[in-house]
Structures are given as structure tokens and as C-alpha cells.
Amino acid sequence: MKDRGKQSLYASGEDYLEAILVLKKQKGMVRSVDVARHLEVTKPSVCNAVATLRDGGFLTMDSDYFLHLTDVGREVAEQIYEKHCFFTERLIAVGVDPETAEREACRMEHVISQNSFEHLRDAYNSHKED
Secondary structure (H helix, E strand, O other), X not given: OOOOOOOOOOHHHHHHHHHHHHHHHHHOOOEHHHHHHHHOOOHXXXXXXXXXXXXXXXXXXXXXXXXXXXXXXXXXXXXXXXHHHHHHXXXXXXXXOHHHHHHHXXXXXXXXXXXHHHHHHHHHHHHHHO
């Protein structure tokens, strides 16, 4: 991604943003404890990640401790989530079991550049339409 905002993110930071996006879609509001359960990590790990992501301008926390993605955070989360869904669906379609597909898609989403992903996605979509 060309402009990630104030800092670059590591895969774990991207996972936290993606989790917040997914949980927000499911529940409407998200707290750190929801993220800890979703990612199966400890509450202190989430607190550290939230502090880093907040300092980086990717999310905010309101007075009721609900987490909110900033515009930059939402953009990153949506791109990661799109990659995750794309790779999971393609892997399942070629016969990879869903659990393995999810796990491997999670790794793939972090290593492919946004530009390469867009080329791959567009090529897939144009091939599918033929």
C-alpha cells in the first residue's frame, strides 16, 4: 500500500485492524476484550497493540473504551480483509480444506503488495467474466 499513514504496520498490527473491522461489522461496537477473544490473544497484548495503533493514527478509543478505526485504519483493514477473503475463497475453490485455507490466507495477505494483489484480483475477475 502506498500511503499507510503515519507508520508502517507489521502483520500483527494489520491483524488487529482487520479484527476490529470484522467485529464492528458483526457487533456494531468493539472493545479490547472482543479483539482478545477473536484473535485468541491476551488482553495485555491487545492493550499494547491498541496503544501502538492509536499512536500511529490507525484507531481511537472513546470514553467508554470502544475502539474506532480512523479513515487510515479503516482503509488498511479493508484492504487486508479483501486480500484475506480473496485468498481464502480461491484456496477453498481449488480443494484446500477451509481451516487450512483461512490460516494460509492470513499469511498470504501480509506478504503480497497491494499493487500485486490488485493485478492478481483484476486478472482473476476478468478471466472469470470470459
